[in-house]
Amino acid sequence: MNLLGSLFTSSIGRKFLMALTGLVLFGFVTGHLVGNLQIFLPPEKINHYGLLLESLGGGLWAIRLFLLACVAIHVWLAIQLTLENRAARPESYLGEKTNRATLASRVMARTGLIVLAFLIYHLAHFTVRAGNPEWSEHTYRLADGTMVRDVYKMVVEGFSNGWVSLFYIVSVGLLSFHLVHGIVSMFQSLGLKNETWTRNLEIFAKIYCVSYFVLNALIPLSILGYVPVLSGLIQR
Numbered sequence: 001m002n003l004l005g006s007l008f009t010s011s012i013g014r015k016f017l018m019a020l021t022g023l024v025l026f027g028f029v030t031g032h033l034v035g036n037l038q039i040f041l042p043p044e045k046i047n048h049y050g051l052l053l054e055s056l057g058g059g060l061w062a063i064r065l066f067l068l069a070c071v072a073i074h075v076w077l078a079i080q081l082t083l084e085n086r087a088a089r090p091e092s093y094l095g096e097k098t099n100r101a102t103l104a105s106r107v108m109a110r111t112g113l114i115v116l117a118f119l120i121y122h123l124a125h126f127t128v129r130a131g132n133p134e135w136s137e138h139t140y141r142l143a144d145g146t147m148v149r150d151v152y153k154m155v156v157e158g159f160s161n162g163w164v165s166l167f168y169i170v171s172v173g174l175l176s177f178h179l180v181h182g183i184v185s186m187f188q189s190l191g192l193k194n195e196t197w198t199r200n201l202e203i204f205a206k207i208y209c210v211s212y213f214v215l216n217a218l219i220p221l222s223i224l225g226y227v228p229v230l231s232g233l234i235q236r
Contacts, residue, residue, distance in 0.1 A: 007065040011084065018077040019189035022182055028067055029175070037153075039219055041235045043152035047140045050151035050166035064123065071116050115178060126158060154234060156223055165220035176213035180205055211230060 038046040054059055093201035124130045135157070159165045183205040184198075222230035 011081070013078050014081055014190045019186045022076075022186045023073040024070050025067070025074065026179070026183065026186065029179075029212070030156055033215060036219060037215060039155055040151065040222070040230060042141060043140060043150070043235060046152050046155070047148050047150060048142060051142070051146070051148045054149065061092045063128070066117065069125075071119060073114055075116050078140070114130070115171065115175045118167075118175075121167075122171075122175055123162070126154065129154075132158070150236075155219075156234060159220040159223040162224060165224055168220055169217045172216040176209040179212070183208065 013057055035046070038049055054064070060233060083197060116196045125132075129135045132154075135154045136149070139147050139152045140150040140152065141147055159168070184201055218227060221227050223234055
């Protein structure tokens with residue numbers, strides 16, 4: 001009990017817990033992207049992937065709630081640590097420190113809040129299908145004859161709305177910007193960062209974040225027809 005309490009009350013514990021939830025979320029967004037990129041394959045692939053997830057039953061919602069809890073804890077800790085750091089430093093030192101800090105590190109809490117709002121909207125849009133109940137009726141026949149929910153059609157129709165696609169691209173951009181500093185900070189808080197490979201870690205973070213943004217953005221842009229080479233792969 002004391003150990004659990006220290007994770008939320010001590011500065012070191014909060015940083016460790018923030019890094020731990022960040023690691024969970026880093027793994028999720030990476031896996032989620034891999035799953036979403038199947039939209040460029042025949043509909044069979046992503047619809048089978050959707051069947052695999054739905055076969056988890058109540059376990060799938062348990063995972064979703066766990067991930068949302070991780071996001072909420074992560075953002076709450078970021079705000080707490082930001083306020084704690086500001087209160088502990090004289091104004092002059094804060095100004096000097098701010099000049100040296102990267103923009104990404106200074107807006108971590110704010111981008112985190114926006115990303116949390118986006119995740120809630122994303123769940124409401126594609127998972128709960130709020131506003132588009134007809135998506136629950138779309139079905140697809142797999143090669144083995146199994147009838148499943150047509151995830152492929154749902155994604156294509158969802159991103160055919162320009163405003164939805166714009167909101168998605170902006171949100172993914174903010175998440176990518178958040179991760180530039182977050183990945184490095186995560187490894188540092190977990191005690192896995194050292195001077196020997198710090199530079200390589202920073203390079204990896206930048207390459208990962210740019211790639212993550214571009215690959216995610218290609219999905220709605222291709223569905224809208226802005227990337228002709230990939231748009232031809234989308235079956236409407």
